Structure formats: C-alpha cells, structure tokens
Amino acid sequence: MVKVTVCGAAGGIGQPLSLLLKQSNLITHLSLYDIVNTPGVAADLSHINTQSKVTGHVGAAQIEEAIKDSTIVVIPAGVPRKPGMTRDDLFKINAGIVRDIAVAAAKFAPKAYMCIISNPVNSTVPIVAEVFKQFNVYDPRRIFGVTTLDIVRASTFVTELIGGDASTLRVPVIGGHSGVTILPLLSQVKGTEKLSQEQIETVTNRIQFGGDEVVKAKDGAGSATLSMAFAGARFALNILDAVVAKKTGVVECTYVHLDADKQGAESVKSLIGGDIEYFSVPVEFGPHGVEKILPIGDINDYEQKLVSVATTELKGNIVKGSNFITEGAKL
Ligand SMILES: NC(=O)c1ccc[n+]([C@@H]2O[C@H](COP(=O)([O-])OP(=O)(O)OC[C@H]3O[C@@H](n4cnc5c(N)ncnc54)[C@H](O)[C@@H]3O)[C@@H](O)[C@H]2O)c1
Numbered sequence: 001m002v003k004v005t006v007c008g009a010a011g012g013i014g015q016p017l018s019l020l021l022k023q024s025n026l027i028t029h030l031s032l033y034d035i036v037n038t039p040g041v042a043a044d045l046s047h048i049n050t051q052s053k054v055t056g057h058v059g060a061a062q063i064e065e066a067i068k069d070s071t072i073v074v075i076p077a078g079v080p081r082k083p084g085m086t087r088d089d090l091f092k093i094n095a096g097i098v099r100d101i102a103v104a105a106a107k108f109a110p111k112a113y114m115c116i117i118s119n120p121v122n123s124t125v126p127i128v129a130e131v132f133k134q135f136n137v138y139d140p141r142r143i144f145g146v147t148t149l150d151i152v153r154a155s156t157f158v159t160e161l162i163g164g165d166a167s168t169l170r171v172p173v174i175g176g177h178s179g180v181t182i183l184p185l186l187s188q189v190k191g192t193e194k195l196s197q198e199q200i201e202t203v204t205n206r207i208q209f210g211g212d213e214v215v216k217a218k219d220g221a222g223s224a225t226l227s228m229a230f231a232g233a234r235f236a237l238n239i240l241d242a243v244v245a246k247k248t249g250v251v252e253c254t255y256v257h258l259d260a261d262k263q264g265a266e267s268v269k270s271l272i273g274g275d276i277e278y279f280s281v282p283v284e285f286g287p288h289g290v291e292k293i294l295p296i297g298d299i300n301d302y303e304q305k306l307v308s309v310a311t312t313e314l315k316g317n318i319v320k321g322s323n324f325i326t327e328g329a330k331l
C-alpha cells in the first residue's frame with residue numbers, strides 16, 4: 001500500500017495538489033484530511049479513473065484514520081498571508097495547526113515522509129522535528145520543508161531573461177523559505193554570465209519576493225495556490241520515485257535538518273558558518289528519504305553576502321519553531 005495523506009486538502013493548495021496526486025500511478029490510497037469539506041472533495045476526485053482509492057476525513061476525531069500508516073504526509077494546512085503580512089505573522093495560528101498534525105503523524109504514521117508546506121516553513125519544519133523527537137520517532141532523513149516553489153519560480157524568471165526551456169532549467173535555491181532567506185545560486189546557471197550585475201540582483205530579488213507578487217495580485221484572497229500545488233506535487237512525486245519506484249539520481253533542493261547526512265553537510269556548514277541546524281540544500285533522495293546532502297558548489301562574493309544575511313534571520317526562525325515545542329505544554 002502506498003498511502004499519501006494531504007492535510008488541509010480542502011484548501012486553495014490542497015485541492016489542486018490532491019488532483020495532481022490523483023494522477024500518479026504510484027499512489028494506491030489518497031487520503032484527504034481537513035477540518036471542513038473533505039467528503040465533497042474526496043467524492044469528486046474519486047470519480048477520476050486512476051488507480052488510487054480516495055477517502056475524505058473531517059476534523060480531529062478522524063485524523064487517526066486519515067493519517068494511519070501513510071507513506072507520505074503532505075501538510076498545506078493553515079492560513080495564508082494577506083497583503084502587508086510576513087510569513088512569520090502566520091506563526092501564531094499555523095504553529096499550533098502543524099503541531100497537532102505532527103502529533104497525529106508521530107503516533108499513527110511514525111515512518112511517514114513529512115512534507116511541510118504550511119508557513120512559516122523556516123519554523124514549521126523545526127516544529128515537526130521537535131514533536132517527532134518527543135515521541136521518539138525522529139529521523140531527520142524523513143522531514144522536509146517544501147521549498148520547490150522557489151526553484152520553480154527561479155526557473156521561470158531566469159528563463160525569461162536568458163531564454164531556453166524553463167521546464168528543464170535547474171536553478172539551485174538554498175537557504176530557507178522567506179524573503180532574504182531564499183538564496184538562488186544564479187552564478188551556477190549556464191547562460192547567466194551574459195546578465196549584468198543589476199539584472200542578477202533584480203531577478204534574485206524577484207525570486208526572493210515572488211510570494212509577495214502573488215499575495216499582492218490576489219489582493220486579500222490569499223497567496224500562491226496553483227503554482228504551489230504544482231511544486232508540492234513535484235516534490236511528493238520525487239519522494240515516491242525514490243522510495244517506491246526505487247529510482248536513483250532524484251535530486252531536489254529542500255529544507256532539512258543538516259543531521260540528515262552529517263558527512264554531506266560538512267561542505268555546506270563550512271560555507272554557511274557552521275552552527276545552523278536547518279537549511280535548504282541539494283538533496284539526493286533514496287529509499288530512506290535523504291540519501292545524501294550534495295555539495296552546494298562554488299558561490300560568488302555577491303551570493304556569499306546573501307548567505308550571511310539569510311543565516312541571521314533563519315536562525316531566529318528556527319529557534320522560534322523549536323522553542324514552541326520544547327518550551328510548550330507537554331504533548
Ligand atoms: N511552502 C510554500 O512554498 C508555500 C506556498 C504557498 C502557500 N504556502 C502556505 O500553505 C498554507 C495553506 O495555504 P492555502 O492557500 O492552501 O490556504 P487555504 O486557507 O486556502 O487552505 C488551508 C486549508 O487548511 C485547512 N485547515 C485549517 N486548520 C486546519 C487543521 N487544524 N487541520 C487540517 N486542516 C486545517 C483549512 O480548512 C483550509 O482548507 C499557508 O500557510 C500558506 O502560507 C506555502
């Protein structure tokens with residue numbers, strides 16, 4: 001059985017993400033969890049003639065059956081931003097939502113690959129990790145912050161400048177998932193050498209603040225949902241490719257605890273200054289989740305400066321998430 005549970009499945013991301021996952025032949029059971037509307041979404045999706053069974057589960061009383069024995073738990077549950085808000089402003093509401101889902105996963109699907117979309121990702125990933133530690137089921141190779149939308153945006157925006165096929169252009173984006181913590185490594189992308197420094201800085205800023213572009217355009221109706229669904233499905237399917245289909249060479253940048261591959265993280269740590277716990281890095285996936293943290297490679301002086309700015313903010317976000325569990329009420 002390959003069961004994928006989407007938590008927040010009735011939402012702006014949850015619905016199109018579930019639709020994309022329904023198309024995968026690697027999934028046998030698609031389980032939809034939310035506090036509202038999942039019976040309807042599940043009934044609708046269940047008419048699609050692909051192999052997975054679809055079930056809908058509503059509210060805390062049904063979270064056990066929703067999550068039990070999942071291979072993957074994807075979490076886009078929680079509130080999105082409105083114009084003028086930072087992702088960190090969402091912490092007050094989303095931290096508790098993510099904690100409660102993590103507790104259920106730790107109890108009922110302790111071996112699941114956890115894919116966290118809910119913002120602020122820089123803090124919600126440490127929340128899930130600390131919950132798993134409290135239940136003695138922690139494995140850093142299986143807990144991921146989904147930063148794929150930053151990579152997808154980077155491919156699109158950079159291609160607009162240098163031409164070519166955005167669907168195959170790979171732009172490494174490391175760091176975290178908010179503003180200045182998002183670090184596109186454009187110097188590693190062939191074709192960017194023809195851009196001026198001004199163009200590089202403008203497109204770097206656009207990638208870092210791409211989320212704000214959508215929040216502003218939606219004008220109070222939320223943040224990115226469709227592009228996030230695309231990115232979230234790509235990420236979950238990458239994991240399934242490695243874990244279920246046993247495909248090798250599956251590589252994506254994702255926000256992980258650097259203990260996921262201590263040896264591989266050495267080169268990353270020397271670049272970012274040693275004492276940071278979580279960072280989005282290029283990861284090769286394998287049958288246990290993170291197989292290897294790959295070297296970040298050479299970065300130029302401009303990118304090195306961006307790294308210094310990012311790590312200061314990121315460290316604060318990480319501590320805030322971890323403390324929410326370690327200094328909170330006993331679970
Ligand atoms: N990682 C990223 O790149 C990225 C990109 C876009 C959005 N996001 C984040 O994803 C989250 C969801 O965004 P959205 O646009 O889908 O929001 P939305 O409001 O449209 O949907 C959220 C869903 O979560 C559900 N929910 C609320 N509390 C819940 C709980 N306790 N258990 C289960 N479900 C619950 C809601 O009922 C709703 O259906 C936000 O936090 C947003 O900031 C992250």
Ligand SMILES: O=C(O)C[C@H](O)C(=O)O
Binds near residue numbers: 081211212214224
């Ligand atoms: O910008 C947001 O709040 C949502 C998401 O993190 C994004 O990058 O689009």
